[in-house]
Amino acid sequence: MSIYSFFPSGGEMYWGLLVALYFFYTGLSAGIMLITSLGGVFHLNGLERIGKVGAAMALSLLAVAPVHLILDLEKPWKFITLFGHFQFLSAMSWGAYILILYALALVFYTYYLFKDNKVNARKFGIAAFILALAVEGYTGFLMGNIQAHALWNTPLMPVIFLFSGLASGTALFILGYSLVEKLRNAPQADRYAGIALLSNWLKWFVLVDGALMVIYFIILWYGHADQYAAGYYLLHQDSLSFVWLENVVGLLIPFLILIYRPLASRLSAQILASLLLVFGTLVMRINLVIGGQKLPLFGDRLVNYTLTSGDVGIAVVLALVAVVLMVVLIKALAFEPKKIISSQGKEVVS
Amino acid sequence: MKISRRRFLQGASALGLVAAASPLALVQAEGTKIPGWQDGSPQPDTLDTDPGVKMVHSICLGCHSDCSLRGKVKDGVLLKLDGNPYSPMTMNTPLKYETTPQEARKYTGKLCPRGQAGMQILYDPLRVAQPLKRAGKRGENKWKAISWEQAYQEIIEGGDLFGEGKVDGLRAVRDLTTPVDPEAPELGPKANQFVFLAGRIEAGRSDLAKRFVNAAFGSINFFEHTTVCEQSHHISSDHTYGGTHHLKPDFAHAKYILNFGANYGEANFPMNQLSRKMTEFIANGGKMVTADPRFSVAASKSAEWVPVIPGTDAALIMGMIQWIIENKRYDRSFLEAPNSDAAKKRGESSWSDAGYLVRLDNRKYLRADEAGLGGTKDDYMVLAGGKAVLAKDADAADLLGDAVTVNGISCKTVLQLLFERSKEKSYDEYAKISGIPKETILRLADEFTSYGKLAVADFYRSLAQHTNGFQTGRAMCILNLLVGNIDHRGGYVAGGSALSHMGDKNGKYQVAKLHPGAVKPSGVAISREKANYEKSTEFKKNGYPAKRPWFPLSGNVYQEAVAGTLDAYPYPIKVFWLHHGTPAWSIPGMKDKIIAGLKDTKKIPLFISTDPQIADTTQYADYILPDVTYLEQWGTMGAPPTVIGDVSEVRQPMVKAFPQAKSLENILIDIAKKMDLPGFGDSGFGAGMPLNKEEDWYLKLVANYASQYGKIPGATEEEQVKYILDRGGVFSDESKGYDGMFMKKKVAKLCTIYAEKVATTIDSMTGKPFDGLPAYIPVLDAKDQPVKDDEYPFITNTYKISLHTQARTSPAPWLTEILPENSFEMNNKDGEKLGLKDGDLIKVTSKTNKEGITGKVRLRPGIRSGVISASSGFGHWHYSSIDTIVDGKTVPGDKRRGTGVNINYVMRVDESVGNTCLQDKIGGSASFYDSRVKVEKA
Amino acid sequence: MGKRYAMVIDLRKCVGCHACTVACKSENNVPLGVYRSRVEEVESGDYPHVSRHRLPRLCNHCEKPTCLSVCPVKATYQLEDGTVLVDYERCIGCKYCIAACPYDARFINEERHSADKCTFCHHRLEAGLQPDCVNTCVGNARAFGDLNDPQSEVARLIAANQITVLKPETNNRPQVYYIGADERVTRPNLMQLLGGAK
CATH class of the missing domain: 3.40.228.10 (Dimethylsulfoxide Reductase, domain 2)
Structure with a gap:
């Protein structure tokens, strides 16, 4: 027995690419911060060298992340209102403060790191580390709290955000750091062992990330009607993006590369795996944000999302800004070219 | 997200700002401004209780229900339409009639979506703003904006108006003595060559139009559209209930x-x-x-x-x-x-x-x-x-x-x-x-x-x-x-009672009789209605069957008024005046044939349309005289018998949105005065009683309400009229409609x-009497031959949804956004058998429209197998859904008005007479539900 | 006890005509393409055993509104009488409330650059008038009033009839009550829409 709707329903989707990119960039920034602070703050053996590049990258990504959200506001000029009040029940209100505190901590951490003020760097690094966790967590709650959309409404969401942030952050850092080394023409033999270590960790992040996706999906599938429909949507209507791009190309293949020993030790394979992971996470953010709103709350039509050229333009420009910032910051702060080229393995701070 | 946002302007001072939504006639006289829609800031509307607001009580025409209406007007701009709280039509417990208008502001009556959206008909930027004369061939949709003076001059005096040869104007056509056909004098004088065909025209207005056409001009050819509506309902009720037709x-x-x-x-x-x-x-x-x-x-x-x-x-x-x-x-x-x-x-x-x-x-x-x-x-x-x-x-x-x-x-x-x-x-x-x-x-x-x-x-x-x-x-x-x-x-x-606006029996002004020099039109209507074929010269010459059916038992036979015009039967006509009508859109199966006929300047030498819009048929006119909308108009109506309470309403202008538009009433009065027709002008109703403008007419009709009701407060007629106008009519609640266990009106x-x-009236097509008793009769053509069309398995059906009324609601975006297009509707099992999916494009053809029409199909369980339906109100080819050229400039159309399908186009033509749809020879109704069609995937 | 405004919609009397939809547009200057109040209507069954179900829907003015709690700038607020309103000036347009409302009741008013939704015609209530959708309902399906007044029409209807609210499981505690609501229209038929099995 079918249901016939007399009047077309279903409006336009309001959260789109820019919101997905916001989650993508904050995830990356926090992920990189978390992982690189292990060296920069906690002086984890073998990872000491990555702190500065990590800080520079995390800061650059964070610089563009909220711009997406601000430009997505109907009144971008009024974003400052977010800081006038604190709304205890609103994840977004929490987010505004977490993000600003994280940004402050990250700036000071970066600053002291390059000032070689280890005490202050550590203080702010710990703060930034905790706040980075909070950033991952709050973004997860922001969506997980929303009952209206079955795809979002799961307690796993903060954990998923944490691990996809860690995985994508680590992957992007591997890419960034490798690129830095490439640009410096570091001889192959001189490659930093820390990257290999991170690549090793990466596969575990991916494993957890993948495991979370499986758990998440199983719960959807066995959930109530809306959850099942959301799972069905992912599997059938959104299968190219969800199954293939997000989970096969973006998660499974990199995982296979990383666990296949003959490949795993090769830089090019690590880079490929990292690239796929970053791409997969981007797709995941889009699938989650846009896919999550696809199912209508009433009526007989999927909610329509129209990608505007304005949003694409903003996304491209901000991506370029992030890259330029990274280059500038890394160049200006992290590596004083001449000194760093010396293959002493020592960092020299100007 | 593309959302076009429009909003009424608030305040006349802002009216000049509207440039984006430019009205149709771009060449307006200096200093006139046409208010319209525009994107605007959303300050809240003024409340009903705001004393700065003027409440105007009137009559809706979102459909022909004529619900009692109230408009909220501020600074000359209509802000909101509601039901009139005094009226039982629009209020569960109507206010006591004595309630002051000030107190009445606290109450709001009910209106349906069509009624609510009426403002968008009023402020439609694509309304015709000024008289238009065709600049190309008929139907080319190229126009020249002209003055009213020029329009009147050309329509009345004729001449070589389009460089296509001499055209007779109204003055030349008004020949009350020469028979239109010397061989058949029973057909009446040449004045009958003026045909006035109204789609939507209502009481008060139709009375004035009849005064003009019948009693002043002397043509018998005044028609309403009733047979494309429900005429056989009325005629069959008449013949059962002692002349009560509803x-x-x-x-x-x-x-x-x-x-x-x-x-x-x-x-x-x-x-x-x-x-x-x-x-x-x-x-x-x-x-x-x-x-x-x-x-x-x-x-x-x-x-x-x-x-x-x-x-x-x-x-x-x-x-x-x-x-x-x-x-x-x-x-x-x-x-x-x-x-x-x-x-x-x-x-x-x-x-x-x-x-x-x-x-x-x-x-x-x-x-x-x-x-x-x-x-x-x-x-x-x-x-x-x-x-x-x-x-x-x-x-x-x-x-x-x-x-x-x-x-x-x-x-x-x-x-x-x-x-x-x-x-x-x-x-x-x-x-x-x-x-x-x-x-x-x-x-x-x-x-x-x-x-x-x-x-x-x-x-x-x-x-x-x-x-x-x-x-x-x-x-x-x-x-x-x-x-x-x-x-x-x-x-x-029979419902509640209404007072007689024309004052026929006991009104202060028996308006129809107040007509010095009135002409009694004579002859046979172009539709052969209310006339017996047996009295015609044609019958004496040819016997049965007649060339086309005659309708001795019906009136307002719309489709035959058109078919008679196109066939020059029983006589050729000279001036075709279409008023708020769109026969090509509304008469089943006849779209292409009517368009072809209307384009023929020999069959119709002069074609005038009074219409606020370039409606689908109006597109083929020589002159479009922009009428006002119902919110700028007068009228006097009763209520349908559903309403048990007494309702005698008055339509009155709420605002005037398009300054150059003129009401049909004023147009007719202007023309009558220029032609010196009896019953109009300074002594129109008799010495000292002028009929120079519409108010002269309507205030008399409202005064008739007062004089018949007898209990309207006020010392003078003016005061009493004002009392009625302040309330939009004379009302009583439904309890007054009963007389014990009976109805008061019986x-x-x-x-x-x-x-x-009926049993003693002869069918002009068969020579046999009609049947005085009902029976099931299968679908027959005019010659009583069964129409089988077995190879066409589906029967057409059409209906009205709550959002639309005939042709005229498509300019209202509030309505079209709810259902942007209609579709063919079929039973889901029928659709599955044909391999169709919901939303597929299908082609629908009939024996007389093999080219067919295409549109989307919706498959639903709630329609009988073997039936295909489509709601009306859609399938426009013009109504400003397309671009229009005025004075060489393109006025862009609004495509939202041209969506969906009009199933009428594929309905069956009666080939036994041609030029019209299948019809009921007794009641005169056009058949909308008998055509058989075939459905294929397009 | 103060007032607690609520609406009761008796779907047995709703004819699905959209008078409310259009009246709301007109009264509240709602832009095209978005709605404060609208009507869903479905048909279901197998010929000839068919039924039609209608659902006028609007902001539920919930007792525990998600939209209010998610708003980061407190632009959404609730009056003592329960009415949930948006401060259009204060709203920054983050659209979180739109995403969070389980009733799809909110939209962006592009004229205001703000979230927007039904206000129960607050401006009319203040002047002693009823919400316009209630006024205009041609089927007499809508009633509005004070739930705390046992004599009010809404209280009487709720007492006398089996009533439901939309998605009670979300714990928003909606204050628009329905008589005769049918699942076939109160929820989207997602599996049919996705082309899947039932």
């Missing part, structure tokens, strides 16, 4: 309503009040059964849906009638009473002809003079205890029995004849024809006769607009006579099962 169930007291396709909740009259009468009827425990091939809103609110095959309702009803008579379940007491006195004794106000004797030889009632029992030819005869007596002398008539011979004349009673007629087919045959199981037919007959006088059968257009519309309508009307519910509280009733006449007038 009755409705008294929903408040009825217990059982058998609804044959009336579209309660979506359309019908008045959709607004009728909707809640229906819902309250059901909430109060009433039982409704709806027979309709479509699962309509009414069907969805009914206890039972009877998905009858279109056009076969008569079979269902005749089956019921057979059972009712066979089982003596009729209201014997009512039917037996043969006269008014006998009826009164039995507690009835009306009586019936059930026991009247009908001669078997000439199909007439037996008259007393023929019976040889005294009395005159005006006295009917009945049998009382087997003895023939005068109907007026009998207390009770025998109802059934074999033929009797009275004074050598063989006769039977009317009820006996009906019974025999109903038995001409068996229940099984009726079941097979109607597609409704025998058990259901019998059960419905049982149910219908189980509620006494509180059971009512009702119908409207969907039963009437068939080739058998009149006879099916009569069968349906007779059901109510069988339960004797006429005039009874809870029965089939039919109180002889109601007839036998239609003698």
Whole structure:
């Protein structure tokens, strides 16, 4: 027995690419911060060298992340209102403060790191580390709290955000750091062992990330009607993006590369795996944000999302800004070219 | 996200800002500004209670229900439309009539979506802003904006107006002495070559237009559009209920309503009040059964849906009638009473002809003079205890029995004849024809006769607009006579009362008579309506059949007024004035033929259209004279009989949005004065009583309300008129509509099962008399040949949704955004058999439209298999859905108005006469529900 | 006890005509393409056993509105009478409330650059008038009033009839009550829409 709707329903989707990119960039920034602070703050053996590049990258990504959200506001000029009040029940209100505190901590951490003020760097690094966790967590709650959309409404969401942030952050850092080394023409033999270590960790992040996706999906599938429909949507209507791009190309293949020993030790394979992971996470953010709103709350039509050229333009420009910032910051702060080229393995701070 | 946002401007000072939504006529006179829509800031609207707001009470025309309307006006801009709280049409508990307008602001009446969206019709930026004259060939949609003076001059005086040769103007056509056809003087004078064809025209306005066309110009050819609406409903009701052509169930007291396709909740009259009468009827425990091939809103609110095959309702009803008579379940007491006195004794106000004797030889009632029992030819005869007596002398008539011979004349009673007629087919045959199981037919007959006088059968257009519309309508009307519910509280009733705006009987101004020098038009209408073929020269020459059917029993035969014009039959015409009408869009099957005809300047030398829009047919006019919308207009209306309370409303202008637009009334007055026609001008109503502008007309009509009502406060006529205008009319609540167990307004006449007038009228196409008794009749063409089209398996159907009214609501985005396009609707199983999916594009063809039309199909369970339907209001080719060239500049159209399908285009042309759709020769109705079509995936 | 405004919609009396939809547009200057109040209507069954179901829907003015709690700038607020309103000036347009409302009741008003939704015609209530959708309902399906007044029409209807609210499981505690609501229209038929099994 079918249901016939007399009047077309279903409006336009309001959260789109820019919101997905916001989650993508904050995830990356926090992920990189978390992982690189292990060296920069906690002086984890073998990872000491990555702190500065990590800080520079995390800061650059964070610089563009909220711009997406601000430009997505109907009144971008009024974003400052977010800081006038604190709304205890609103994840977004929490987010505004977490993000600003994280940004402050990250700036000071970066600053002291390059000032070689280890005490202050550590203080702010710990703060930034905790706040980075909070950033991952709050973004997860922001969506997980929303009952209206079955795809979002799961307690796993903060954990998923944490691990996809860690995985994508680590992957992007591997890419960034490798690129830095490439640009410096570091001889192959001189490659930093820390990257290999991170690549090793990466596969575990991916494993957890993948495991979370499986758990998440199983719960959807066995959930109530809306959850099942959301799972069905992912599997059938959104299968190219969800199954293939997000989970096969973006998660499974990199995982296979990383666990296949003959490949795993090769830089090019690590880079490929990292690239796929970053791409997969981007797709995941889009699938989650846009896919999550696809199912209508009433009526007989999927909610329509129209990608505007304005949003694409903003996304491209901000991506370029992030890259330029990274280059500038890394160049200006992290590596004083001449000194760093010396293959002493020592960092020299100007 | 592309959302076009529009909003009314607030305040006249801002009106000049509208540049984005430029009105159609770009060349306006200096200094005139046309308000319109524009994107705007959303400050909240002024409240009803704001004293700075002016409330104007008027009459809606979102559809033809004429609901009582109230507009909120500030600084000359209409901000909101609501129902009038004084009126029972729009308010559950209407305000007491004495309530001050100031107090009334605190209350808001009800309006349907069409009514609410009326402002968008008013402020439509694509309205015609100034008179337009065609600049290319007819229909090319190129126009030149001209002044009113030029338009009048050219229309009246004619000349070589388009560089295509000389065209006669109105003055030349108004020849009251020369016969239009010297060989056939009965056709009337040459003045009849002026044809005025109105789509939507209402009381007050139509009275003035008739004054112009008939009584001043002297043409017989004034038409409304009734036969594309519901005419056979009216005519069949007339012939059953003693000349009352519109009755409705008294929903408040009825217990059982058998609804044959009336579209309660979506359309019908008045959709607004009728909707809640229906819902309250059901909430109060009433039982409704709806027979309709479509699962309509009414069907969805009914206890039972009877998905009858279109056009076969008569079979269902005749089956019921057979059972009712066979089982003596009729209201014997009512039917037996043969006269008014006998009826009164039995507690009835009306009586019936059930026991009247009908001669078997000439199909007439037996008259007393023929019976040889005294009395005159005006006295009917009945049998009382087997003895023939005068109907007026009998207390009770025998109802059934074999033929009797009275004074050598063989006769039977009317009820006996009906019974025999109903038995001409068996229940099984009726079941097979109607597609409704025998058990259901019998059960419905049982149910219908189980509620006494509180059971009512009702119908409207969907039963009437068939080739058998009149006879099916009569069968349906007779059901109510069988339960004797006429005039009874809870029965089939004539509704509330209205005062006579024309003051015909006891008004202060008997306006029609206040017409010095009035002309009496003569001859035969171009539609051959209300005229007998047998009196024509053509008949004397050619006998039967006539070239085209004549309609002695009907009027306002719209499709034949057009077909007669296109065929120059019975005479060629010279001036075709279309008013708010769109025959090419609305007459079934005739779109292309009408367009081709309208383009022919030989058939129609001068084509004028008064219309606020370049409507689909208006596109082919020579001149478009921009009429005002109903919100800038006057009018005087009563209410449909659904409304039991008394309603005598006044439409009055709320604002004037397009300064150059002129009301039809003012246009006619201007032209009449320029032509020196009688009954207009400084002494239009007589010495010292001018008719120089529309107010001169309408204030007299409103004064008639005051004088008849008699209790309007105010020392002077002006004060009383103002009192009425301040309230939008004269109203009383519904409780005033009852008279004990009866209705206050009664039919109180002889109601007839036998239609003698019909039975004694000859069909011009066959030479045979029409039938005085109803029967199921299959689809026939004008020559009574069956129309089978077996290779076309689907039957067309159409209906009105709550969002649209005929052609004229498409400019309202508030309506079109809810349902941006209509579709063909088919049963889902039919669709699956054809391999169709919901939303597929299909092609629909018929025997006379093999090219067909294409559109989307929606597959739903709520439509009978074998039926294809589409709601009306869509499928425009113009109505400003396309670009228009004015003075060489392109005015962009609005594509949202041109979406969807109009199923009329694929309906069947009657090839036996050509140039028109299938039609009902008695009632005159155009058939919308008999065409057969084929469906393929496009 | 103060006032607690609520609406009761008796779907047995709703004819699905959209008078409310259009009246709301007109009264509240709602831009095209978005709605404060609208009507869903479905048909279901197998011929000839068919039924039609309607659902006028609007902001539920919930007792525990998610939209209010998610708003980061407190632009959404609730009056003592329960009415949930948006401060259009204060709203920054983050659209979180739109995403969070389980009733799809909110939209962006592009004229205001703000979230927007039904206000129960607050401006009319203040002037002693009823919400316009209630006024205009041609089927007499809508009733509005004070739930805390046992004599009010809404209180009487709720007492006398079996009533439902939309998605009670979300714990928003909506204050628009329905009589005769059918699941076939109160929830989207997602599996049919996705082309999947039932």
